[in-house]
Amino acid sequence: MSAGPAATKVLVVDDEPxxxxxxxxxxxxxxxxxxxxxxxxxxxxxxxxxxPDVVVLDLGLPDLDGTEVxxxxxxxxxxxxxxxxxxxxxxxxxxxxxxxxxxxxxxxxGMDELLARLRAAVRRATTTAGDGEEAVVETDSFTVDLxxxxxxxxxxxxxxxxxxxxxxxxxxxNRGRLVAQxxxxxxxxxxxxxxxxxxxxxxxxxxxxxxxxxxxxPKHLLTEPGMGYRFEA
Amino acid sequence: MSAGPAATKVLVVDDEPxxxxxxxxxxxxxxxxxxxxxxxxxxxxxxxxxxPDVVVLDLGLPDLDGTEVxxxxxxxxxxxxxxxxxxxxxxxxxxxxxxxxxxxxxxxxGMDELLARLRAAVRRATTTAGDGEEAVVETDSFTVDLxxxxxxxxxxxxxxxxxxxxxxxxxxxNRGRLVAQxxxxxxxxxxxxxxxxxxxxxxxxxxxxxxxxxxxxPKHLLTEPGMGYRFEA
DNA sequence: CGTCGGCGTAAAGACCGCGTCAAGGCATCA
DNA sequence: TGATGCCTTGACGCGGTCTTTACGCCGACG
Numbered sequence: 263m264s265a266g267p268a269a270t271k272v273l274v275v276d277d278e279p280x281x282x283x284x285x286x287x288x289x290x291x292x293x294x295x296x297x298x299x300x301x302x303x304x305x306x307x308x309x310x311x312x313x314p315d316v317v318v319l320d321l322g323l324p325d326l327d328g329t330e331v332x333x334x335x336x337x338x339x340x341x342x343x344x345x346x347x348x349x350x351x352x353x354x355x356x357x358x359x360x361x362x363x364x365x366x367x368x369x370x371x372g373m374d375e376l377l378a379r380l381r382a383a384v385r386r387a388t389t390t391a392g393d394g395e396e397a398v399v400e401t402d403s404f405t406v407d408l409x410x411x412x413x414x415x416x417x418x419x420x421x422x423x424x425x426x427x428x429x430x431x432x433x434x435x436n437r438g439r440l441v442a443q444x445x446x447x448x449x450x451x452x453x454x455x456x457x458x459x460x461x462x463x464x465x466x467x468x469x470x471x472x473x474x475x476x477x478x479x480p481k482h483l484l485t486e487p488g489m490g491y492r493f494e495a
Numbered sequence: 496m497s498a499g500p501a502a503t504k505v506l507v508v509d510d511e512p513x514x515x516x517x518x519x520x521x522x523x524x525x526x527x528x529x530x531x532x533x534x535x536x537x538x539x540x541x542x543x544x545x546x547p548d549v550v551v552l553d554l555g556l557p558d559l560d561g562t563e564v565x566x567x568x569x570x571x572x573x574x575x576x577x578x579x580x581x582x583x584x585x586x587x588x589x590x591x592x593x594x595x596x597x598x599x600x601x602x603x604x605g606m607d608e609l610l611a612r613l614r615a616a617v618r619r620a621t622t623t624a625g626d627g628e629e630a631v632v633e634t635d636s637f638t639v640d641l642x643x644x645x646x647x648x649x650x651x652x653x654x655x656x657x658x659x660x661x662x663x664x665x666x667x668x669n670r671g672r673l674v675a676q677x678x679x680x681x682x683x684x685x686x687x688x689x690x691x692x693x694x695x696x697x698x699x700x701x702x703x704x705x706x707x708x709x710x711x712x713p714k715h716l717l718t719e720p721g722m723g724y725r726f727e728a
Numbered sequence: 729c730g731t732c733g734g735c736g737t738a739a740a741g742a743c744c745g746c747g748t749c750a751a752g753g754c755a756t757c758a
Numbered sequence: 759t760g761a762t763g764c765c766t767t768g769a770c771g772c773g774g775t776c777t778t779t780a781c782g783c784c785g786a787c788g
Contacts, residue, residue: 356611364615365598378589382597386619423764440644460767463746470747478747487745487774488657489644656775692734694777700736711736720734720785 269295270384273314275305275331276346277323285318288373302326306334314341316384318376321347321358329361336362338397338409342383346371399434401482401495404473406434413473420472425450429465433483433493442490466491502528503617506547508538508564509579510556518551521606535559539567546668547574549617551609554580554591562594569595575616579604632667634715634728637706639667646706653705658683662698666716666726675723699724 272294276282279300286296297312299305302323309317317335321328332343344365345358355366365379398407404415411427413420422430428450433441444456451461466485470477484492505527509515512533519529530545532538535556542550550568554561565576578591581602588599598612630641637648644660646653655663661683666674677689684694699718703710717725 352605352608355608359611359615362618364619366612372585375585375588378592379599382592385595386597425765438643458766459745461765463748464766467747467749485746486644489660492643658776691777696735696737697777700738703736718735 269293270316271295271297271312271314272380273297273299273305273308273312273317275299275302275308275318275323276320277301278320281320281346284373288377292377302331302334305331309335309339309341315387316342316344316380318344318346318380319363321345321349321354329357332358332361332363337411340387342387344376344379344383346376399437399495403475403482406430408434415473422469422472426465426469426472429462430469430493433491437493437495440486440490440492444490446491462491502526503549504528504530504545504547505613506530506532506538506541506545506550508532508535508550508556509553510534511553514553514579517606521610525610535564535567538564542568542572542574548620549575549577549613551577551579551613552596554578554582554587562590565591565594565596573620575620577609577612577616579609632670632728636708636715639663641667648706655702655705659698659702659705662695663702663726666724670726670728673719673723673725677723679723695724 270293272289274282274285274289274296275298276285277300282298282300286298289296297308297314299308300323302325305317305319305323308314319328319331323331326334328345328347332345335341335343342364343362344367345363346367346369347354347358348369350368358366364383367376367379397409398405400406404413404420406413408431411431413422413427413430429446432446432449443459443462446462447455447458451458455461466483467477470480470483474480474483482494484494486492503526505522507515507518507522507529508531509518510533515531515533519531522529530541530547532541533556535558538550538552538556541547552561552564556564559567561578561580565578568574568576575597576595577598577600578596579600579602580587580591583601591599597616600609600612632639632641637646637653639646641664644664646655646660646663662679665679665682676692676695679695680688680691684691688694699716700710703713703716707713707716715727717727719725
C-alpha cells in the first residue's frame with residue numbers, strides 16, 4: 263500500500279501444538295508475521311481479524327470439517343490456502359482442492375518444500391494482485407454484502423433464495439467483467455448443468471424483479487446476448 | 496456455430512510418448528483443448544503460438560533443463576505451470592517452485608489428483624485475473640478490453656454480437672501478426688467452417704463500420720488479399 | 729481489351745436466444 | 759396431512775443475429 267514493505271502475514275491452523283510451534287518458529291525465523299489458530303472457528307475469526315496473506319490449514323481439526331473451513335474462507339476471500347494433511351488418499355486431495363484450496367501437502371512434509379510452496383502461493387497472489395476486493399458492493403438501487411450474504415434494496419433487506427444468491431454472488435465477484443453462461447451455470451449448479459441456459463433466464467428475471475428499479479430495463483444485471491451476463495455498479 | 500473455442504487450453508510437455516498420450520486422452524475426455532510438445536524449445540514455441548491457459552511440464556526434457564523452460568515462460572507470461580517429475584527430492588521441488596512453477600506433482604501420480612490440481616490452478620488464474628492493464632488494447636479510434644469484453648469507440652461503448660466479438664478477439668490477440676482466413680474461421684466458427692471465407696468479408700465489414708473512422712479505408716482491421724487479416728494498433 | 733477471382737457492401741428471410749408467465753414436482757416443517 | 763417455499767420445466771411472443779443471396783468494384787492475367 264503506502265508505508266513501506268510489511269512482512270507477509272501467515273495464518274497457521276493446526277490442532278497439534280508441536281506442529282504449530284515448529285511452523286511458527288520456522289516461519290518467524292524467515293521474517294514472516296505468524297498468526298495461529300487451533301480449530302476451525304478460531305481460524306475463521308483470525309482470518310477476518312488478521313487478514314493474512316496466506317493460510318496454512320491442517321485438515322482434521324476438532325470442530326469443523328476441512329472443507330467447511332475452506333468454504334468459510336472462500337465465501338469472502340481469495341487468500342491462498344495450503345492444506346496440510348496426514349491423509350494421502352487422492353479423494354481427500356480432490357475434495358480439498360475443489361473446495362477452493364490452492365495446494366495440498368501430505369504429512370510428514372519437508373519444511374523447505376512447504377516454504378517453497380508458500381513462497382509460490384504468495385508470489386502468485388501478489389503478482390496477479392489487482393485485489394479490488396470490497397466485501398460490500400453498492401449500486402444506486404441496492405447493496406450486496408459478500409461476507410454476511412445479505413442484500414438490501416433502498417435500505418430494507420431483501421430475501422434471496424440460495425440459488426438466487428449463488429447467481430448474484432458470482433456476478434458481483436466478477437463485477438464489470440462478462441461472465442459466460444457456461445461459467446455461471448457451472449459455478450452455481452455444477453459441471454453437469456453447463457448447457458441449461460434456461461435457468462439463467464429464469465433466475466436473472468427474478469433477481470431483476472427483486473433488485474432493479476425497472477426490471478424490464480436493467481441497469482446493473484445486464485445481458486450480453488449469446489455470450490453471458492455482466493454486473494455493473 | 497459449433498462448440499469450439501470456449502474450452503480451456505492445456506499445454507502438455509513430456510518426452511515420454513505414453514505419458515503424453517495418457518494425458519492427452521484424459522484431458523480431451525474432460526473437454527480440455529490439448530496442445531502437446533516433446534521438448535523444451537517446442538514447448539516455448541507452442542506456448543507463444545497457442546496461448547495455453549495452463550501448462551503441465553515434465554522435468555527431465557532432452558534439450559533444456561526444467562528451470563530454463565520455466566524461466567522462458569515466466570519471462571513473458573504468468574500462465575500457471577504444474578510441474579511433473581519423477582524426482583521426489585525436495586531440492587528439486589524447491590528449485591522448480593522458486594523458478595516460478597505453481598505446483599509440483601511427483602510421478603507416479605493419480606490422474607484425478609492431477610486434474611484437481613489443474614482445476615485449482617485454472618480457477619485461481621481466472622478468478623484473480625488482475626491482468627487489467629495489459630489486456631486493454633488501444634488504437635487512435637477505439638479500445639478493446641480483452642478481460643471485460645468491452646469495446647469503446649471515442650469513449651462510448653459499442654455493442655458487438657458474439658460472432659463480431661469472436662473475430663475481433665482473435666485478431667487482437669494476434670495483434671501485428673497476419674491471421675490466416677482458415678485459422679480465423681476455425682477459431683470462431685469451428686473446424687467445419689474452414690472454407691467459408693465469405694463470412695469473414697461480412698463480419699470484417701461490420702466490424703469496420705462499427706469501429707473504424709473511415710470504414711472504406713481501414714487503418715487497423717487490415718486485409719491481406721489472398722492470405723488473411725491483420726489487426727494493427 | 730475482356731474475363732475472372734477475390735473483396736466489400738447491402739438487404740432479406742430463417743432462425744435462435746431472451747424474457748415472461750405459469751404450472752408441476754419435491755422437499756421441509758408445522 | 760396440509761401448507762409453504764423453492765427448483766424445475768414448458769409454452770409463447772418478440773427482437774436481434776446469423777446465414778445466404780445478389781451485385782458492384784478492382785486488380786491480375788491472358
